[in-house]
Amino acid sequence: MKEKNNGQISFEYKISPNYSNYTIAGAHGGLQPGGLITANIFSERTAIPKRITHRLTEEGGLGEIIEEDKKDAIIRDVLFSLSMTPNTAKSLGKWLIEKAEEYERHFVKVAAKEESDG
Structure with missing residues (x-):
């Protein structure tokens, strides 16, 4: 540190x-x-x-x-x-949800664009 x-x-x-x-x-x-x-x-x-x-x-x-x-x-x-601890669990859960949403914003848009370009 x-x-x-x-x-x-x-x-x-x-x-x-x-x-x-x-x-x-x-x-x-x-x-x-x-x-x-x-x-x-x-x-x-x-x-x-x-x-x-x-x-x-x-x-x-x-x-x-x-x-x-x-x-x-x-x-x-x-x-x-x-x-x-419960605080760590909440923090980890929040981080995982943020990463899942980031994935959806990036990859769902890419998949939808590829489908429309198809």
């Missing part, structure tokens, strides 16, 4: 060695006894088969799938948890 004499403050951002980027599908969580709000962040995917059996072609290559051992469900992988 670097302070300036004119009533301003600057923050420098450094990337943690543990930094990861995730595409998320949602969150599940709630209020904690200590007053924090916790959001368990998850991604979604189809189940990965435990086992697949193929027929072999006459040439020895893979043929059709004849058996697949796979759950018939969508998997929600809980990637990490965020715990925050």
